[in-house]
Amino acid sequence: MLDAEDVEKVESPESIPLEEVFEPPAARPPAARESTDDLVRVLRKVREDVGQICELSSEEEKVVEAFSLALLRLMRPLARAIPVDPSALPRELGEIERANIIPKGDLIVLYSDGRMESIDLGDEKNRDLLVGVVRNVLPKFNGLVTERRARLEKRMDFLAAITKELQNIAEAFSSAIG
Helix, strand or coil, X not given: CCCHHHHHHCCXXXXXXXXXXXXXXXXXXXXXXXXXXXXXXXXXXHHHHHHHHHHHHHHHHHHHHHHHHHHHHHHCCCCCXXXXXXXXXXXXXXXXXXXEECCCCXXXXXXXXXXXXXXXXXXXXXXXXXXXXXXXXXXXXXXXXXXXXXXXXXXXXXXXXXXXXXXXXXXXXXXXXX
């Protein structure tokens, strides 16, 4: 501990000339000036990168929201859920037996121990998971669309053929009666 006599010996910050606290730029060696300039350049680059991160985060939020709305609109008429391969999911999630994505953009996970969890893929902390799930699900989604189109075409072919015959019969019948 300092006693009163020691405290009197310590100079107050105001009494120390600035020249003794900071070396003037000319007195600093050139390497020190360059390293300071380098640090300032690095910090400016960091500031630019932080600004870009903010912009990208804002854009990502908008894209994820638009994606979720589009998925909802497209999935609803096709399927209540699309299966996701458990092997496509990160191991950190645990031992997964089954997983499905539902139209509102949630991942429904059934764990091997019987627990079930709903994970909001739109949540910022789940964006990498969203990308992995979408990569796994898009080929299956494409298959659903192709299957739906094929069913519609088959029904249309059937109904068109039957309608033509019914029209022929109706025409023949009206001619016979009329």
